[in-house]
Amino acid sequence: MPTMAIIGSQWGDEGKGKIVDLLSEKAEIIARYQGGTNAGHTVVIDGKQFILHLIPSGILRPKTICVIGNGVVVDLEAMVRELEELESLGIKVAGRLLVSDRAHIIMPYHRELDGADEDMRGSNGIGTTRRGIGPAYSDKTSRLGIRLGDLGNLKLFKQKVERALREKNFLLTGHYRRQRLSAAKVIADTLVAYRCVKSVVADTTTYLNEAISKGKRVLVEGAQGVMLDVDFGTYPYCTSSNPTAGGICTGLGIPPRDVGKIYGVTKAYTTRVGAGPFPTELNDRMGKTLRQAGAEYGATTGRPRRCGWLDLPVVRYSAQLNGFAGLFLTKLDVLSGIKKIKVCTAYKCKGKLLKTVPGNVEELAACKPVYKEVPGWDENIVGCNDIKKLPLAARRYIQFIEKESGVKVSLISTGNDRKHTILRGEKFF
Numbered sequence: 001m002p003t004m005a006i007i008g009s010q011w012g013d014e015g016k017g018k019i020v021d022l023l024s025e026k027a028e029i030i031a032r033y034q035g036g037t038n039a040g041h042t043v044v045i046d047g048k049q050f051i052l053h054l055i056p057s058g059i060l061r062p063k064t065i066c067v068i069g070n071g072v073v074v075d076l077e078a079m080v081r082e083l084e085e086l087e088s089l090g091i092k093v094a095g096r097l098l099v100s101d102r103a104h105i106i107m108p109y110h111r112e113l114d115g116a117d118e119d120m121r122g123s124n125g126i127g128t129t130r131r132g133i134g135p136a137y138s139d140k141t142s143r144l145g146i147r148l149g150d151l152g153n154l155k156l157f158k159q160k161v162e163r164a165l166r167e168k169n170f171l172l173t174g175h176y177r178r179q180r181l182s183a184a185k186v187i188a189d190t191l192v193a194y195r196c197v198k199s200v201v202a203d204t205t206t207y208l209n210e211a212i213s214k215g216k217r218v219l220v221e222g223a224q225g226v227m228l229d230v231d232f233g234t235y236p237y238c239t240s241s242n243p244t245a246g247g248i249c250t251g252l253g254i255p256p257r258d259v260g261k262i263y264g265v266t267k268a269y270t271t272r273v274g275a276g277p278f279p280t281e282l283n284d285r286m287g288k289t290l291r292q293a294g295a296e297y298g299a300t301t302g303r304p305r306r307c308g309w310l311d312l313p314v315v316r317y318s319a320q321l322n323g324f325a326g327l328f329l330t331k332l333d334v335l336s337g338i339k340k341i342k343v344c345t346a347y348k349c350k351g352k353l354l355k356t357v358p359g360n361v362e363e364l365a366a367c368k369p370v371y372k373e374v375p376g377w378d379e380n381i382v383g384c385n386d387i388k389k390l391p392l393a394a395r396r397y398i399q400f401i402e403k404e405s406g407v408k409v410s411l412i413s414t415g416n417d418r419k420h421t422i423l424r425g426e427k428f429f
């Protein structure tokens with residue numbers, strides 16, 4: 001099967017960007033199927049850091065084709081900025097990017113509404129990235145959205161913006177007490193950005209299906225993570241799309257038969273940005289140690305990430321939902337120097353022992369983690385690329401994760417660079 005997918009198995013920021021870049025060496029096409037500029041995927045190549053928000057991380061390889069599928073919400077202005085930044089860093093994008101004509105556009109009023117809603121909720125907010133993701137997906141499902149293909153008919157596009165703005169301005173001024181937005185300005189700004197990217201808008205569904213039938217190697221890049229999925233995550237403290245496997249078919253327009261193997265990216269501990277329950281969160285010195293050692297600050301918003309021990313019920317749940325063929329374990333190096341590492345193997349909730357994640361956030365918030373303590377290691381393992389050279393305790397940690405999650409660890413990441421990786425002989429393409 002020439003297609004494979006990579007999905008974040010926790011609350012996002014597992015290191016998907018690094019893994020996608022690594023596997024893009026052999027891939028011919030890299031496709032994103034959901035999310036938008038809320039993503040922040042970091043790739044480090046020879047010490048040079050790139051952060052991708054919308055463009056698939058595979059763009060950093062010179063010959064790949066990158067596809068933004070219909071399931072992604074596209075902020076045209078942010079896309080133009082990202083393309084300019086890539087070009088300024090010497091990455092040639094021309095002729096290597098396609099964006100679905102069915103993808104919905106994040107309009108300026110979506111960004112405005114996202115921010116206004118967060119401000120109004122104050123300390124009870126979701127802690128969104130304020131990139132307009134929720135409002136754009138809401139309009140998609142309420143059939144008020146504007147798709148990239150709509151820009152081909154200027155008259156209709158203007159009518160759609162005017163119609164949407166009648167409702168949005170009512171909300172912005174009446175409910176949120178903000179300034180109204182001018183339809184003429186929204187239309188003009190959108191068209192300026194659209195003209196810069198018009199040439200990449202295409203029928204990506206046909207493109208991908210034809211490529212797959214020709215046997216091209218397609219790498220599917222998930223954004224966010226399972227616990228942020230709008231159906232399976234910690235609703236309502238989640239994003240507004242489906243990072244889980246089902247999102248691949250609806251977000252790219254390819255049949256389930258062609259999805260191939262799905263791998264989960266799992267950080268050796270857990271982090272989360274924004275609000276919502278997080279059973280293994282550490283609000284103590286150890287949490288700070290993890291944040292410092294792992295440089296856990298949001299790649300999109302710069303917010304400090306909440307940090308905690310590895311949560312195996314989450315990984316088990318992710319494996320169940322996505323049918324992982326393997327796990328890519330990242331940031332193992334960050335745990336060096338911790339004498340005793342704790343791992344959550346189950347939750348205790350109202351006298352019951354849970355091995356997986358309950359459906360209700362209030363119940364999850366009431367869950368107490370059941371920990372197993374395992375020995376840590378002192379050695380610095382940054383850059384280690386041979387499993388035999390890992391300290392015994394690190395190897396035991398990996399084995400423990402495999403046993404408890406029921407999924408083998410197919411790759412181990414020991415640093416942020418492409419080269420800092422332990423491959424275990426598995427062929428991905």
Ligand code: GDP
Nearest residue numbers: 013014015016017040041042331413414415416
């Ligand atoms: P993504 O959203 O899943 O792509 O992850 P982010 O890029 O938001 O966050 C992961 C961070 O960890 C980035 O700064 C990466 O450069 C870094 N990173 C990835 N893998 C490793 C690793 O194995 N070890 C260390 N120390 N850093 C890593």
Ligand code: IMO
Nearest residue numbers: 012013038039040128129223224238239273274
């Ligand atoms: P990557 O792809 C981590 C979080 C936000 C917030 C919630 C909703 O880099 O892993 P949204 O803006 O999507 O409406 O915010 O989801 N969030 C992420 N957290 N990594 C991400 O992406 C995220 N994208 C959104 O912090 O809690």
Ligand code: MG
Nearest residue numbers: 013040041299
């Ligand atoms: Mg990220």
